[in-house]
Amino acid sequence: MTRVFISTIGFPRACTRAHGHAHTRAHLHETTLPNILAVTKSPRQTQPRPTLATKAPAGGSRRIQTRRSGVHGKGVYAVVDLAEGETLIEYVGEIITWEEALRRHPHDPSDPNHTFYFHIDEDHVIDAKVGGNSARWINHSCAPNCEADVEDGRVFIRARRNIQAGEELFYDYGLVIDEPYTAKLKAEYPCWCGAKNCRGTLLAPKRAGRASKLG
DSSP: OOOEEEOSSOGGGBOSSTTSOOOOOOOOEEEOSSSTTTTSBOOEEOOOOTTSOSOOOTTOTTTEEEEEOSSSSEEEEESSOBOTTOEEEEEOOEEEEHHHHHHHOOSSTTOTTOOOEEEOSSSEEEETTTTOOGGGGOEEOSSOSEEEEEETTEEEEEESSOBOTTOBOEEOOOBOOSSOOOHHHHHHSBOOOOOTTOOSBSBOOEETTEEOOOO
């Protein structure tokens, strides 16, 4: 097992976009459980944007739907054209503590690097396996058309560009682990997005000695 550090600074300081915002982390305690930090998605911190709807139907209404993905397992697709900046769906589920998340991990023992966790602050995680909606099936891409924003402890998936009906929705998981990024470690988190700028891994590049994001 890889030793990782759980940051209770919170993923709201993380960035879901590869070109964007760095985040700070605090090493508050460590665990030898399998990379739970890395398999917990995280939003980027934003200021409220009054031009955007701050709420979205929990199920995404009929604008999006879940079906099989050519990238990985299930995916979420636009049913109608979606506008840049539009709030598409809220990432919902049971809000639990980090301690409870560690107790429940992994959701699937045969695939411990996959969970439905989403870190919302220093104390709480959304477990979308319980009470979740289609947001939990949105796949990763290194060239995403969506982003995950946190507002008042809630996570919203928004379009970062105009999206045509029929397109699959993606955001950048940008996983972060406080470990040297060896070829073996990268191979444990492979990316199949097929983007021209694909990193080949879900791990976010480390910049200036700090990692960009957790996924």
